Amino acid sequence: MRRPVRSVCAATALVLLAGACVGDSEETGPSSPLDEAEAGERVEKHIADAVGALPGEVELEDVGNGLVSASCETDPLITVSRSYWLRGLPEEDIEQNVDLLVEHWEGSGFAVTGDLRPDDVFVTAENEEDGFTMTVAASIQGSLSIDASSPCIDPSGTD
Template sequence: MNTYTEDQAVRRIEQLIRDTAATLTPRPRLELIASSVPPNLCLSDEDRVVLNRKYWLRDIPKSANMAISRQVRAFWEKSGYPITAVGGQDNPRVSGESKPDSFILALGWAEGDDLYLAATSPCVTPDAPTAPATPPATPAPPQR
């Protein structure tokens, strides 16, 4: 069973994405896709959550998409991450899985020929919500 906390899972997601991006030529500028941030319920255990992050790969010429795809695949394979799917000819999509922790990895391809890197955690136990601070007790007014 996975023992990551939410915070640890987010740090691992960020590490996987940034380590991948750092190997790419040309080097992309990462732009967070805000809709990827909220946690989702784990399908196999509703008491747990799945965390995800997606980043647009900015400043990459669209003519370099297939070269970026090959670089991502090569880096993941070199890192010991099995490739689970590829997009095929003229489709830069690549999916993989980090080992030994089983985070799902993806190079996605969106409308407009834009690429993004994504990583998704396995199911993790949500961090406990922070309890609101209890206001100090107000002394009762004196009785007359």
């Protein structure tokens, strides 16, 4: 086989192989050493702390059916989350209550990472230390809900 042809074939094969390998998703490890149960406890704690910043008696009502474990891209990592309705808050105080939650977050090691106001009452914040995220949202009926979610964790933990 002539040398130029050999070189072209070799180069083509290498380019194709490189192209086939490109695009594989990067695998990342867990973002927290907590296991599934500990992540669930941390979720509840963050929610309780935030609700404590609201006035009056707030009753928590599950949006779904308790803690939710959802898959991350890298098996077996999951996120653990929970959402609650905040019952007992006047609808006319929605803006004020959202501001109170944002203020609590910013004073508790969270950074606001998303805010859809004024188009939508929806704010999201992330804890700069443990990576947990929280959101507050309003339904079209005027009810506020809050949720907290862990970063991707290994269900068994990494300790």
